Amino acid sequence: MSSTTFGQKGVEAVHNKDYAAAVPLFDKALESSDSPAWLLARAQAQQQLKNYDAALRDAELAYHVAADRGSGTSRKLMIDAQYRRATIYFKLGRYADSDCCAKWSMNLAEGRPARENDGVEKNVDKDGKYTLTYEDAVADKKSQPGQNGTGGGAAALASATTAKTGFENEWNRAYAWRSQALGMMKGLPEDHPGRKVSVTKIPARPVKQKAEPVVDASDDEQPASAPAGKTTKADSPAPGSVPDEKLKLRVDFYQTNQAVTVSIFVKDVKKDDLRVEFSENQVQIAPLSREAAPYVKPGDRESSSTFVLGGGIVPSGSRWSATPRKIELVLQKAIPGVKWGKWGEEKIGAVASEEVQTAASSSQPAAQPSANQAQPLPAKKNTSAPPKPTGAPAYPTSSKSGPKNWDKVVDGEDDDDSKDVNAFFKTLYKGATPEQQRAMMKSFIESNGTALSTDWSDVGNRTVETVPPEGVEAKKWT
Template sequence: MSAITLAQQGIEALDKRDYADALALLDKAINQGTNSPAWLLARAQAHYQLKDYEATLSDTALAYHSAFERANGDTRRHLITAQYRRSTAYFQLGRYADSDCCAKWSMLLAEGRPVSENDGVEKKVDEAGRYTVTYEEGLADKENQPNYGLGGHASQSPAGLGETGFKREWARAYTWRSQVLARLQALPIDDPGRFVNVTKIPPKPDTKKPAKTVEKKIERAPPASPGGPVEKPPVTPGSVPDEKLKLRSDFYQSNQDVTVSVFCKNIKKEDLVIEFGENHVRISPLPREEAPYVKPGDREATSTFILADTIDPSGSSWTATPRKVELKLKKAVPGHKWRAWAEEKIGSVDVGAATPTSTSDAQPSAAQAPVAAPALAPAPAPAPVAAQAPVYPTSSKKGPKNWEKMGEDEVADDDEAGDVNAFFKKIFKSGTPEQQRAMMKSFTESNGTALSTDWDDVGSRKVETVTDGGFVPKKFES
């Protein structure tokens, strides 16, 4: 099979997230003697997903030199991607200063700056050698953000016009830097991750394929022997460093919530127990690729995430698929921007009492006999109580106002009666899409006599007109 066919199959496997197959196919393609930068970068991505970060760095360095030597229309794109992948690998290795330098170089290349420019990024250190760029400086570093170009190549637009064609690549590196610098800022002052040990042009590897990768491949598929297949030595509890057990995650946020994706293969939703506390989230059991012995109850089956800020546990929730756990964390202080979301600790770390959000969080005390329970899953939303009407937030000195009982036994304050429409607009604007749909449906169908934010209540029925107080609705007749 030709190298091109093998490489195409490898990239297709990479797109399907079959990283082991992608690595094997790309190995064969590259070993036929073609140092294609695109193939090397694809193999680097496969190494990264398989958590072989040293091999990732080796392939990105080789891709960088190969792209530079070829000097064709795709060279700059390959150089930009190589610097970005260097950044992500250094991040996983705890070398956060090096990671930010590479992300910055990726941005500069996307801006159309000269490849060989001595920009001094790695020299921004103090007298002790600690990297001095701050999180705030990273956020403000948008002066030379490029616009979309005509065809995706820097050569098609003169440098300095802001149209290099690499806006997406620039935005990717810029966004990634916020995560890197947030982690860097949280490090102790003398942590090794604060020191720069990287150069703009990576040293060229001696071989196309790092020796470490070959060793790993041998471990995965040991040679057969006359006595039968050779078994790999068993992996025992505690033999895998915590850093290798940590999971990849991503997050985004709104004024009210932080939504987090925690990636892990072969998750069984029915077995998960997720505990929300004001300053932590604990998830168990988690299967670990690096520790195949893991089972419920093992230390390595649990991750405790120490949150960067506080949450409202009762308003937080979760869902799960076989490949990830998604957390929706309700901010304790709405509108406050989180710079990072959490630091992962392996095991059940003691962080104080947690506030359960579902029956799956409750743990029996020592005095209680264990009781068999059904498979655990996210608790359903509590059923609406007919006797209790919704209570909406208010700035009134008397506290929350029950608007459905307005006029029965109380009189609105002047500040509340002044602009009711503005108040309801504020509720609508701050509500979730589901709450907004509920408000629109209930208000329209009831002819303006009822308002609800509970979609579970009004979504499947017609909201009738409220006729209390002597009001009799009449249909319009032409």
């Protein structure tokens, strides 16, 4: 059977409360899939079988997989994962931890950012005991989604504008669970471990493990290398619900001697709300919507990006424009005629200017020097090296006069050439490595003389496009 068939049969088994049969079915289904829905269903089955460590591992992994996918159902699955954590901690007697997870489930149901630093787990006294009470939880209804104020009175007016999120049932479920968790804490001794908080909002990501055979609890011959139900954690906690690499936007660019045009592809751009700030080596843009994290709100770290540039620009001479699907930056080069090796890189959030400068200088490849910059001294030639071939290199060319022997062009230059506008390019070619010379020829010919690159890793595997100067339109010869 396929993994889908195993998963569907596992869901049916959970629905029929046949939890012992459901676990091996999900084990098979999850061998080739990381479906968060199946992980949550298996967590429910493991919880009913009192395999709490295994259940907690599945709930935590389901949270991370749902957050990574960033699909339309991700928030619902993340809400369910936090609620499942709350029920498991309750069964383990960790009532303070259970209340924290239930509150995080409510926050997600209200539409709040997944990575918001809400400080729920910090409600502890000097002895590390949870300070929230049953009465606090009962009164915590001010952010309940979907309220229309039908009850009348001041409370109704306060909640009349609360927006619907589509997760009202999930919010009510977590709200009711909090009363159970905090109700249990009422009768606990002051030194009971269930009063202490040891949970974090975003759990450490468990390592996906191969399914172990179901072993009866009374069996004394369990494998020593993999104890049943042992939770294996990653070496360090995950930094957030969605990795920064998945948040980054698609970017394209082209350049002329005077400017670099960068196109940033992002959906649902609101031009009136957009803030674009230029500096000498970076551009900061906010707010930005993210497909990988659809619930990001203005003010969140993820709602802004710092674009560290591959070269210096003139901020006052740069401009931007926006459409609902794209933001376009036209960046005036600080040094005209210098070709950028790449446009730069995107960093999520705001980055300090001194940090940006370091990043730009470390990531920027060596640019072609301008004619008035000092040239590096060429390396001494090895006298034992074989002489250059006298034949012209067989480079492809569109010239009517046939292939050009660039070696002879360079060897035949004299002092008068230093006054020629092409002298710099001849000197550059003469001092370049064979790989750089090959990149120069390929980029110059394929771009019809409008681009020149010395970076073979950039142009070797693509066709260099024609980039005419501003105000000039490239047309094919007919």
